[in-house]
Every structure is written in structure tokens, then in C-alpha cells.
Amino acid sequence: MASITVHCPRCNSGRVYRHGKTPAGHVRYRCPTCPHVFQLTYTYEARKPGVKDKIVDMAFNGAGVRDTARVLKIGINTVLRAPKKLTPRQVTTEKVVLDDVALICELDEQWAYVGNKHPRHWLWYAFDTKRKRVVAYTFGPRNDETCRRLLSLLSPFQIGFITSDDWGSYARKLPSEIHLSGKIFTQRIERNNLTRRTRIKRLARKTICFSRSVELHKKVIGAFIARYHFN
Template sequence: MWSFVGSKQQQRWLWHAIDHQTGLVLAYVLADHKDAAFVQLKAMLEPFGIQQFYTDNWGAYERYLAAPAHAVGKANTQKIERKHLTFRTRIKRLARKTICFSKSIQMHDIVLGLFVNRFELGRAI
């Protein structure tokens, strides 16, 4: 899920993986839209022993996921898209034209991280 800080040239991406059956967030990374962010997320998911990945058609997935374990398409990504809508509704920093709009990358990432930790992972930091 992408958002930006200040202007669209300062894009921030929330990379997160959810369990396909339960919809629970397994891991997340706040970073830019580069392969390194996906590699970091993939490393965080290794302890889970995930056998199948459902993604959109972004190039990093093809570069770092084996073809038999990777399915591309919208049919299996509905839960994560719904979660994105919930984030945009509940976190006003993700909506433009509000007084809550982020002006620094650090605060943007802190607010998103706190929300995911508290409401998705069920733990306060």
C-alpha cells in the first residue's frame, strides 16, 4: 500500500503479508518501493514456512519468489486490499487534504507502525 509524505515524490510503502486463511498480519516493512524492502519482508516471513504467495504483478515478486509458489492476480488478494481500505479509513494520515497529513517520513512511519502493531498484531510497543 502506498502513501506519500509532503508530495508524491516522497512515496512511502507499507509492505505487509497476511495469512490467507485468517487475514492476520504476519509481518510488515515501511520503506520505499524497491526490491530491498520486499527482500526484507520475505526474510521476516521465512520462520512461518509459507508455501504459497499471492501477489499483484510487481516485478520484485517474480525475481524473488519461485514460480510454483507464486500466484499472481486479484482473486486471492481481496483480503489485503480490504485491509488497505480499513487503514485509509482509520488512519487519517493516509488521506490527503486533512490536517493530519504527515509532514515527515519519520512521523509517518511511526504512526503507521504503531497502528499495525496495536491493532493488527495485537501488541503495544
């Protein structure tokens, strides 16, 4: 007769013992070290270890809410609750400077639908052309106030040069001696816009899979930037 050693998922201790059964008939185990009560089998798929991480990973790889629910065999409300627990930050905590070379950043805005297809919700961010990653970002309407908020997030960094498109807010808020405008100078950040629209389904232009709430929209995009750029 084969036996299996059960380890606690919290402290990895092997000193666990059976602690009765659930109403569904699944065996419960208790760890005297933590103490922690856990199960090896679950009735509901969403209770299994690692499911919440899979929800976020699928959101970052072109899957919508209903796609994720079908693949993982869980409820739609469970899929919606997982991204709401994310806490992304708006600026990288690493103030990077290449020796005596200052940062060269490209600024741009990216729109998406939130709630319905009438209004547009804008993402403003700065892209470091040397390291090919986002330095800071913010959300807001396409006006001077949002541009000023993005520039305030860049104040801790040593910015040597900034390029952008011909949107008027940049010309009004950026000093002319460090600013250069024109679509020819924003090729790297425009390519990064395409990558983000491909990876996150809620950013696709011709789709019905747009965000239904501003909160979820900000957290999914912010967590994507934090994972693939800030880290």
C-alpha cells in the same frame, strides 16, 4: 462534611498525605509507600491521566493532529510528541501454524505521502488470509530490495503459499512453485488496505493531513498494526 479517600495512582495505596501546593494553587499528595508525589487537578489538560492514550486512540480512529488538539484542548506539539514515544515491532513474535497447515499469505504495497505530495512512501506487508491479520511489514521504496527485506521477515514462518499482484519484484524474488500473481488473488489484503486508509487519516489519498516526517509516519502505522494485528 463529606470526605474523600485519596489513593495513589501508582500503587493504589490509601496511606497518602498532603504535600503542599503547586504555584497554581493545586494540592499535591505524597505516597510514603512508593514514594510518589501526584495531583488530582491540573492546570494543563495534557497533564491529566490518560490524555496520552487518548491521543494515540484518536490517531487510530481517523483524527488528525489539529483535530486531536481541538478536542482534547491541548497543544499541537503535545499531540506530535505522543506517537514519537511508540516502539512498534515489524514482525509478530508468535510463529503461528494451524496444526499441519502452513500459512497462506497475500503480499501488497500501500503508498502514502510524507513531507509533501510529490514523493510516495511505501508500506510493504504480508497478510495471513486465515486469521485475517498482518504477519510482518516493512517500509521502503517500491523496488526489489524492499521486497527482499519483507521476505526475510517471513523466513521464521512456515509459508505454504503466497499470492500477490503483478508487480515484477514478486515474480523475481519468489519461487514460482509457491507464488501466484494477479489482482483476483489479493482481494483480502486490498480490503485491509481500505480499512487502514479509513482508520488512519494520514493514509487518505485526497487530503492535506499527510505525515510531515518519516519517523512519525512509521511509528503511527507500525503501532496500529501492532495493536490490531500482532496482539
